[in-house]
Amino acid sequence: MKKVYKRLPMIIFIVFIAVMFILFLALPKKEYSSSEKRFLAKAPEFNEQKLFEGEFRNAFESHIEDHTAGRDFWVGLAAYYNYALGNNGSKGVYNGKDGYLINDPTEMTNFTRNLGFIEEFAAHMKEWKNIPTTVLVAPSTGYICEDKLPTFHKSYHDDEAFAEMHDTFKAAGFVDIRDAFKSAYADGNQVFYRTDHHWTTFGAHTAYEALAQPLGFTANPESAYEKTAYPGFYGTTYSTSGYWLTQPDSIEVWDNPTNDIDVKIADNDKEQKDMYFYSHLEEDDKYPIFLDGNHGYTVIKNNQAKTKEKLLVIKDSFAHSLVPFLADHYAEIIMVDMRYYSMPMLPIVEQEGVDRILFIYSVDNLATDTDIGYIE
Numbered sequence: 248m249k250k251v252y253k254r255l256p257m258i259i260f261i262v263f264i265a266v267m268f269i270l271f272l273a274l275p276k277k278e279y280s281s282s283e284k285r286f287l288a289k290a291p292e293f294n295e296q297k298l299f300e301g302e303f304r305n306a307f308e309s310h311i312e313d314h315t316a317g318r319d320f321w322v323g324l325a326a327y328y329n330y331a332l333g334n335n336g337s338k339g340v341y342n343g344k345d346g347y348l349i350n351d352p353t354e355m356t357n358f359t360r361n362l363g364f365i366e367e368f369a370a371h372m373k374e375w376k377n378i379p380t381t382v383l384v385a386p387s388t389g390y391i392c393e394d395k396l397p398t399f400h401k402s403y404h405d406d407e408a409f410a411e412m413h414d415t416f417k418a419a420g421f422v423d424i425r426d427a428f429k430s431a432y433a434d435g436n437q438v439f440y441r442t443d444h445h446w447t448t449f450g451a452h453t454a455y456e457a458l459a460q461p462l463g464f465t466a467n468p469e470s471a472y473e474k475t476a477y478p479g480f481y482g483t484t485y486s487t488s489g490y491w492l493t494q495p496d497s498i499e500v501w502d503n504p505t506n507d508i509d510v511k512i513a514d515n516d517k518e519q520k521d522m523y524f525y526s527h528l529e530e531d532d533k534y535p536i537f538l539d540g541n542h543g544y545t546v547i548k549n550n551q552a553k554t555k556e557k558l559l560v561i562k563d564s565f566a567h568s569l570v571p572f573l574a575d576h577y578a579e580i581i582m583v584d585m586r587y588y589s590m591p592m593l594p595i596v597e598q599e600g601v602d603r604i605l606f607i608y609s610v611d612n613l614a615t616d617t618d619i620g621y622i623e
Contacts, residue, residue, distance in 0.1 A: 326489030340488035347395040348484040353611040369419035381420040385609040388439040443482020448499040455572035464576040472501035481531040513544035537567035543588030552578040559601040566607040585618040
């Protein structure tokens with residue numbers, strides 16, 4: 248009997264491995280993980296060259312890891328285990344107070360170079376056709392919501408980054424929204440999502456108000472919009488973290504009922520008379536409800552605009568919830584994402600008769616982006 252007890256841990260381990268192996272073989276293989284927002288590794292094709300180079304082994308290990316039975320449970324268990332050991336932020340996301348999941352600070356790898364690209368482009372636009380360029384950069388969640396961070400965390404670089412932008416941008420007009428966001432947050436408003444790195448619709452409206460004077464329009468107040476909240480929103484920081492017990496956000500649509508809008512997405516020839524793509528509400532990550540998410544080239548026309556001005560927005564995904572507010576003030580907005588449209592902007596400016604250019608980026612993306620250089 249003593250021998251059985253001694254061997255019991257080994258027996259349990261062998262049985263566990265055997266059961267997991269059988270489940271791996273028997274269960275259907277998913278292509279996409281909705282909780283992690285990514286496609287899972289497919290079974291690799293075998294050949295001798297890949298085997299000897301180690302490529303097959305690495306691919307097969309990734310395939311097994313991605314299709315382990317109960318994978319979401321094990322990922323979450325590992326996240327909370329590290330959290331219990333004091334390794335908060337071990338996967339690049341802090342489990343903060345009040346359900347906030349906050350990305351740790353980004354290394355400013357390409358920041359100075361990208362500022363140079365933008366300033367050079369703005370100077371060229373000013374000299375070439377006297378087209379004004381404006382830059383708006385979203386601060387990081389950890390910088391604005393510092394009180395939600397754990398006691399021990401890395402330092403955020405926002406103050407240094409914004410100081411560098413003030414020093415760099417001469418031809419480009421720079422809109423610093425730090426104080427507006429700090430004030431709105433101090434008043435008890437949620438300016439960033441808890442489970443996602445983007446600003447909320449309220450945060451986007453705060454940025455929109457900050458753009459009014461530099462861009463020369465009068466911002467519409469909150470009362471001009473019909474607001475609808477949709478619960479059950481799990482964003483990118485949630486999917487990265489593994490903290491599956493975190494409660495979801497709600498995502499809000501602020502719709503101006505007086506607008507007559509046409510949206511055309513060049514990537515897939517998708518067209519509709521609405522800036523909100525409600526089919527994405529069926530997904531965990533509902534942020535693509537704004538302008539259908541990431542696309543290289545999108546055109547928004549306001550058929551009731553009081554101006555004929557065309558605005559070119561060069562952007563990351565923070566623009567998606569902000570541009571619907573800007574659409575109130577322009578006949579046409581051309582929205583370009585350099586991550587998916589690696590072409591110079593000069594032909595667009597000339598052929599489309601662009602009147603004004605606006606860069607909208609988060610400080611984190613501006614620090615790491617490798618595609619902004621294509622603008623020239």
